[in-house]
Amino acid sequence: MPDITPDTLNLTPDVLIIGGGPAGMSVAIECARAGLVVTLVEQRPRLGGAIFRQPVNGVAPLALAAGPERLKARLFKDFAAQVARIHCVYGALFAGLDADGLAIVEDRQTSRVLPFRPRALVLATGAVEAVLPRPGWTLPGVTTAGGLQVLMKETGRAPQGRVVLAGSGPLLLALAAQLIRLGRPPLAVLEAGDPIRRPGASLALLAHPSLVSEAASYLATIALARVPWHRGAQFERIDPCDQALIVTWRDHKGHLASLAADHVSLHDGLAPNNFGLPAEARGGVKSSAGNPLVIRVGDCREALGAAAAVAGGEATGRNLAAHLLTGGEVIAAEATLARHRSAQHHIARAFAPRRGQELATQLPDDTVICRCEGRTLADLKKLVAESPGLSARELKLNGRFAMGACQGRFCASNAARLLGELSHSADQVPVSALTGQRWPLRPVSIAALAAAVADAPQPGSSTKDDKDIR
Amino acid sequence: MTPATFRWMSQDVPFRPGETIAAALSAAGVVSYGRDQAGAPSRYFCGVGACQCCLVNVDGRPIEACLTLARPGLSVTPLELDHA
Numbered sequence: 001m002p003d004i005t006p007d008t009l010n011l012t013p014d015v016l017i018i019g020g021g022p023a024g025m026s027v028a029i030e031c032a033r034a035g036l037v038v039t040l041v042e043q044r045p046r047l048g049g050a051i052f053r054q055p056v057n058g059v060a061p062l063a064l065a066a067g068p069e070r071l072k073a074r075l076f077k078d079f080a081a082q083v084a085r086i087h088c089v090y091g092a093l094f095a096g097l098d099a100d101g102l103a104i105v106e107d108r109q110t111s112r113v114l115p116f117r118p119r120a121l122v123l124a125t126g127a128v129e130a131v132l133p134r135p136g137w138t139l140p141g142v143t144t145a146g147g148l149q150v151l152m153k154e155t156g157r158a159p160q161g162r163v164v165l166a167g168s169g170p171l172l173l174a175l176a177a178q179l180i181r182l183g184r185p186p187l188a189v190l191e192a193g194d195p196i197r198r199p200g201a202s203l204a205l206l207a208h209p210s211l212v213s214e215a216a217s218y219l220a221t222i223a224l225a226r227v228p229w230h231r232g233a234q235f236e237r238i239d240p241c242d243q244a245l246i247v248t249w250r251d252h253k254g255h256l257a258s259l260a261a262d263h264v265s266l267h268d269g270l271a272p273n274n275f276g277l278p279a280e281a282r283g284g285v286k287s288s289a290g291n292p293l294v295i296r297v298g299d300c301r302e303a304l305g306a307a308a309a310v311a312g313g314e315a316t317g318r319n320l321a322a323h324l325l326t327g328g329e330v331i332a333a334e335a336t337l338a339r340h341r342s343a344q345h346h347i348a349r350a351f352a353p354r355r356g357q358e359l360a361t362q363l364p365d366d367t368v369i370c371r372c373e374g375r376t377l378a379d380l381k382k383l384v385a386e387s388p389g390l391s392a393r394e395l396k397l398n399g400r401f402a403m404g405a406c407q408g409r410f411c412a413s414n415a416a417r418l419l420g421e422l423s424h425s426a427d428q429v430p431v432s433a434l435t436g437q438r439w440p441l442r443p444v445s446i447a448a449l450a451a452a453v454a455d456a457p458q459p460g461s462s463t464k465d466d467k468d469i470r
Numbered sequence: 471m472t473p474a475t476f477r478w479m480s481q482d483v484p485f486r487p488g489e490t491i492a493a494a495l496s497a498a499g500v501v502s503y504g505r506d507q508a509g510a511p512s513r514y515f516c517g518v519g520a521c522q523c524c525l526v527n528v529d530g531r532p533i534e535a536c537l538t539l540a541r542p543g544l545s546v547t548p549l550e551l552d553h554a
Contacts, residue, residue: 043519043537045488050518056488091539093519108533128520138523140502140513147517147536155493263501273520372522374508404508405522 009114010087012457013039014324016103016118016292018094021049022071023298023309024124025079030317032082036324039087039116041094041105047079048072049126050150051306059156062178065217067210071307089114095440097121097278101291102456106444113448115456119324121292123277124313127299128409130269132167135364136238137266138371141245145175145267158184161262164247166190166235168351170215171267173229177221185225187259190249192268193351194231201349208343210307230257232354234362238264252354269348270303275407276438281330290459295320295330308340359414360421369418370411372404380415384422392433395419402434407441476544485540492517492524492535503535504548512549525549 015031017024020042031038040047046054052072055061064072079086092114095104103116129144131137143151145165152158158179163186165172176189195202205212222229232252239246241260248258280296297316298309315336322328365378383399384390395401401415402408408415408431416429440449475482476491478500485494492514495503503512503526515523517536524535527547535546 045539056486138510140511143514144516147515150517151493151496155497157497159496160499371510374510409520
């Protein structure tokens, strides 16, 4: 993909897209085709997102299963056809939408803050992995499964040493197969669920042949390499020991087992990476004076995977273009997503954990729940005991859960679930009560921000009176 | 040709053009990034700029190792030097 480095940058594009994964790329393609002025902001140096993370120069891309490989080829071909009409800003991060309707982007390449005033702001920030807390999950050598996978996609290399994969879901199988192909089979895959013992859910997946063939190819690779896939495994803890990590779990019969490894990769599902993002416009959408129309697409709207991100991105991109050009209503691409939603539902059922999932009783009190602020299960229990009826907001403001640098991306859902369990509440504690909307989303230098806002385009500026900054 | 390197503690870490600091550290076998200001161990974790576990100081500024391209001669240090 050629890098686009325009010497001037239009701060008032029709459409500003945050995130260069499959959803963001698909919206960009459709809006560019319709003739709109499109700017795409990507935090990394290249497009593709996590799922289609590109290797560094000179490294062969890691092979994907046939379905994703076709999707990737089509996406990049379509993008290449429109690339001259899409401004890509790489190495830049979205800091938030300010009260005045400016979309603030931090350009780390130039250490500047870019104040965009687009007509529409499309958020395509993808997914984050859910990782359940266990003793030792914060240790060096422990990553998310997706984290290890994108590193392998980027470098073409597997990590040095012994690897154990643990948690739940098909991503563990995909990663195991990729490790095997790079010559470093994992010691074991510890799976909390047991899809083979849930034939109903597994059979329902037959309606999605591309997913079935993808799963079959991973399972065949894993079986050939004789990598044990321990189903019904209740993952207990990781202990550091002489430069190694001792992984302990209970097998499906309840017996304790352990392995020594150098790397442990955890994964318990995917969730939308929508933390602190500005709210999406709803219903018959019109942007209020000066404020852009806000739309979410792909996994940050609903974590349904790459095929859904492309389908939803394309449909949303076409709707958005029609709205901006002729004033039609923007309709979320619900119909295109129903099939993907049903597939994800069956996958979740097939991989549902076999054992009781009361976290609060499974975990020792010193388990870290919120890494950024070092808050443990004991801290959470103490808060709940001291103030019965503790709200999620109090848990955050008084207890500092989900308060730290990751903004609750990795602890808010676990903290909300534990709060529900400990207060014996029948209602689920909403994760959003712990995260909420924030501005800025990331730390931004005050000086750079002040300079940018002084330069910012005023409401009503259009792409015709280009305000260029150099 | 010798590969370009950046400085991590007392080590020269080689990298390929286009590689992030995290990718180069992983290839060099560096798993621990020291500790952060709260005392938690820093390390590569999510790989997508979300978890803030891989923050390191680059030219005196805390930044995600998984998002930041390695550059020749860069000085990369743990957030808290005392705990490294």
